[in-house]
Each structure stands twice: as structure tokens, then as C-alpha cells.
Amino acid sequence: MVADGDRLGVGGHHFARLPIALLRAVAGGKARDLRYCAWAGGLPLEILLEADAVASIDICFSSLDIFGLPPRFRAAAEAERLPVRDWTALAMIEALRAAQQNLPSRTFQLPRGSAMMERMPTARSVADPLTGEPVGAVPPLVLDTLLLHAPRADESGNVQIVGARALDLAMAGAAHKVLVTVDEIVPVGILAGMGRQTVIYRNQVSAIAKVPGGAWPTSCLPHYVTDYEALASVLAGGASLADGLALPKDGVPIRLRKAAGISAAAAAHMPLPAVHAAPAPATVDEVMAVRLAAELDNDSFASAGAVSPLANVAYRLAKATHAPGMIIATMSCGHIDVAPSPLLLSLIEVFDAETAAAHAGGDDTYSALYQAGAVTHEIIAAAQVDRFARVNNIAIRRAKGGFIRLPGQGGMADVANMHRDCVLYVTRHSPLSLVAEVDIVSSARGLLDAEERARHGYRTSGTKLFTDLCVFELDPASGELVVTELMPGVGRDTVSRATGFPVRFAERCGEIAAPDGETIEILRRRIDPLGLRRLEFVGARERGVLIAEILAADRAVVDALAAREQP
Structure with missing residues (x-):
């Protein structure tokens, strides 16, 4: 259902709810010359760039979070192999809303002081028709296809999102096709009793595939947390992303599922390790x-x-x-x-x-x-x-x-x-x-x-x-x-x-x-026992060693908390 030249949006955010199984399928398929368009580049963009499936890039930023800058994105941008258009978040939101609401344009507050208006070829500074005040204006940003992963859908096709939802609703409204993988499908009526959630209505969804673990190694609450160890291994190089991101035969590791059930109260009542013991001088x-x-x-x-x-x-x-x-x-x-x-x-x-x-x-x-x-x-x-x-x-x-x-x-x-x-x-x-x-x-x-x-x-x-x-x-x-x-x-x-x-x-x-x-x-x-703050104070060469140290400490604490809550 993804065609050559599609303007392709990707749901999720950071390392949360990324549609990894869908992205691997697209990368391994025949669709090429895709016009990537999303709030973030990051891992999804890296997968598609590796497959040489991207013709242009429209983003607000691209990062691999604690792992630093995305190497394929950097290489493509620095070699100027394909167009990279930087958007402000607000301009992209309003462009998606214009498409969602069938409007010829939407206005937004100008990013005064920055040079961003010069970098967005479709955005214009115009006079507000009522006051004459300068405002930004942007035409609709219509997506051909949106790829999305969610924890569950009901049998009639309503899709549930738990937690932060990034720009998923606006993107779904702006897309001709919304392709969704879910971890489970539940009977009609179950979503009504599931507390805080966001629902994308079934008339907006083009197709759903049940793919348990379809977001791994990123998270999909309430089912599993992000597998940072797997990400560290894949992003270290060697095997291709497409191969390294294949779901293990046994599915999402059980420790990630157990971790998704740990409560904040459990961590508050358990002594946590610290990188520096307290009377050491402040760094x-x-x-x-x-x-x-x-x-x-x-x-x-x-x-x-x-x-x-x-x-x-x-x-x-x-x-x-x-x-x-x-x-x-x-x-x-x-x-x-x-x-x-x-x-x-x-x-x-x-x-x-x-x-x-x-x-x-x-x-x-x-x-x-x-x-x-x-x-x-x-x-x-x-x-x-x-x-x-x-x-x-x-x-x-x-x-x-x-x-x-x-x-x-x-x-x-x-x-x-x-x-x-x-x-x-x-x-x-x-x-x-x-x-x-x-x-x-x-x-x-x-x-x-x-x-x-x-x-x-x-x-x-x-x-x-x-x-x-x-x-x-x-x-x-x-x-x-x-x-x-x-x-x-x-x-x-x-x-x-x-x-x-x-x-x-x-x-x-x-x-x-x-x-x-x-x-x-x-x-x-209590606040930063693993010393995550240190990642911003080291260079690229030191980062790998520090990440390995943090991952080992993180696993030990998470395993101890999981054992306490779920013996």
C-alpha cells in the first residue's frame, strides 16, 4: 500500500512507539523515492536511508537520542545528496492541520529572531486580514501514507494510543492512507474501560495488521519498554539496521514486558545506586x-x-x-x-x-x-x-x-x-x-x-x-x-x-x-542515580563507554525492581 514517490509520515516519537516492523517492510519492499515528512527523523529515517528509499526529507530535527547524531542522515545532508528542509514545529503542525481541516492555508506565530522562515520554502510572512499584523502562513501538508504502531485496536478498527502521542492525530487527519500495526486486537467495547488513552477512529484507518512486538526495540506502553541494549548493539554498526532490528524469534524479551509494569512508587521505596557516593565533591x-x-x-x-x-x-x-x-x-x-x-x-x-x-x-x-x-x-x-x-x-x-x-x-x-x-x-x-x-x-x-x-x-x-x-x-x-x-x-x-x-x-x-x-x-x-546528565559532557569517543556503563547499571536496577514487584 506504500507507493513510489509517496509523501510518507511516521508516527511515534523518540524511541517510543516507532512502527519498526512496518518500516522494515517498506525498506525491504519496492517503494522508492519516498518523500519523508515527520516531526523527527531519527531511527525511522535511518532505516529508509539505508534502503536508499528516500528522495527528500522534511523534518524539525533528527537525533538518535542518547546515541547521538544519526550517521546516515548526516552523511546525506552533508553531501547534499537529497533535499533536506527544516521546519519549525509550529509551521508543520499548522500545515498538517490545514490538510486535516480542508483549508487552503493556516496561520501561525512568526518565529521572530530566527532565520527559519527563509528555510521553509512553502511558508510565507503575510499580513493578517483583520489586524494587518505580520503572521506566518503555510499551505496544507498532505501525507500520502502514515505509518503508525499502537498497543491495540478493537475488532471494529478503532486504534488506541497510550501515553504521549506526538503529532499522531494531526498526521492521521492529514493522510490519505493510515497503516497501523498493533500488539493486540480486543473485542469491541473493551477500549471504553481502559482509562487514559487516545483513540484514532476507525474511519480514519486504512489497514491494521496485528504484529506483536511491532515497535521493538522501541517501546509500546503498556506492553513493553524500550530495549536500549538492543539499540546500542544495532547502532554500534556491523549488521544492517534492517537485520539488526528484526524481532527476536521468541518475541519481545520478557524483561521488557515486566519493566512496563513497574510502578513509580516501587522505585521511590527502593534504595538506588549512585555514580558518586555522597561525600565526594560536586562535579x-x-x-x-x-x-x-x-x-x-x-x-x-x-x-x-x-x-x-x-x-x-x-x-x-x-x-x-x-x-x-x-x-x-x-x-x-x-x-x-x-x-x-x-x-x-x-x-x-x-x-x-x-x-x-x-x-x-x-x-x-x-x-x-x-x-x-x-x-x-x-x-x-x-x-x-x-x-x-x-x-x-x-x-x-x-x-x-x-x-x-x-x-x-x-x-x-x-x-x-x-x-x-x-x-x-x-x-x-x-x-x-x-x-x-x-x-x-x-x-x-x-x-x-x-x-x-x-x-x-x-x-x-x-x-x-x-x-x-x-x-x-x-x-x-x-x-x-x-x-x-x-x-x-x-x-x-x-x-x-x-x-x-x-x-x-x-x-x-x-x-x-x-x-x-x-x-x-x-x-x-533520588533523581539521577545512573548519571544520565553526564552524557551531555562527553565527546563522541567517550560516549560509547559511558553508555555501556549506564546500560549495565540500568539493567541491574530494573531487574531488581521487576523482581520485587513481580516475584
């Missing part, structure tokens, strides 16, 4: 996490981005200590108001789905939360930042020609203006990461003046950049970054030498106080 990653957490209070609504372990740690630490009333949203705002459960790699999604007050998708949370100015923080990692706090997460020019492709900006260009507080971080401060002028302005705070922000419906606070050496704040008078705090033991000369533009220091630039022992103990034992 730079811990100092950054504690200092970032200090930005948050009981009025904060903080959203965790696509691949931001450090930000996720800071949010949970704040909620577990001084800001119990704050709201945390994870999985790109798919799990809303989660508890500060420990960041156990295999169980993050399970715990957040369990403790969240609500499950959602990016299409509705953008409308109800981001665009409404309700989200105060999304502490965002930046690859390249300039003296004006402009960010580049798309591509960096090489001195000898060509460029290094980066993941992409995701939704940063949109939300940089929508959040009350604009907070960025760089974990390895160097002249390559802090530059005089970024190569591409993928995101920036374009609305700075409080009066102008209020007119657009947004609250106002400052802009800050945290690094492993210091803290910068954007000076509203000059529009440039100024150092206001130094990391413990770091001198001004060190910061100046490591920065690619002349550094200004605030008159009262002091040193960040070392975290107290109680906070460090909570961070190490």
Missing part, C-alpha cells in the same frame, strides 16, 4: 544541574525537550526540593505534570506516563500551552551560541568548506519567544561553541521588549546562558551577553580564553556557591 555536571534548578520555583511550568538530560535532571531536582508546586512536562509536552521520579533509562517513559496528570500530543499542547504563553521554561541545549544569545542547532560551516550537520532546532524557533524565561545551556564552553556570530540563526529571542511581548500575549523575564564555566545574562541595553556568575574555581581569564567574542563581566560578578550536601544526595540517589 561540574552536578553544579550546573543544581544552579539550573535554582531558576525554577513553584510558579514554573517547565517542558523537557527532545534530548536534554541535564534540563530534565534540573526540573526534577527543583520539584523534589524547593519547588514542589511546579509543573513538569516531558516527552515534548506529551506527559503533563509528572512526579519527580528517578531518571532510570528504561523506566522514564513508564514513570512519567503513570504519574502524569494528563497525556497529550504536540499538536494540542502547542495551542493550549506554548502559544498561550503558559510554559515558563524549556531549558534548551545549544550547539553554537553568539554574543547576542542567538542559537545555531542546524549546521556549522567547516573552515575548509562544507558543513557539519546538527540535529536541527525542533521547536526552539517557536518557543524561544513564547516562554517567559529564555534559558540556554552549553556543556563544553569553547570558542567553537560560543562564537561572535552563529552560522545560521536557528532560534533566538526576537521579542525582547516587555510591552511588545505583552501585546503578543507573552510574559517577560530575562535570557540566560549557562555553561560549564559561567553564567551569562542578556543585557537589554546592549543586546549582548554579560557574565554574571563564575563556576567554582573558574577565573575570568579562563572564560575569556574559551569564548569566541570579547567577554564583558558584570560589576558584581561572583562565584556560584557549591551545592550543599543534602541537595547533592537527592540528586545522586
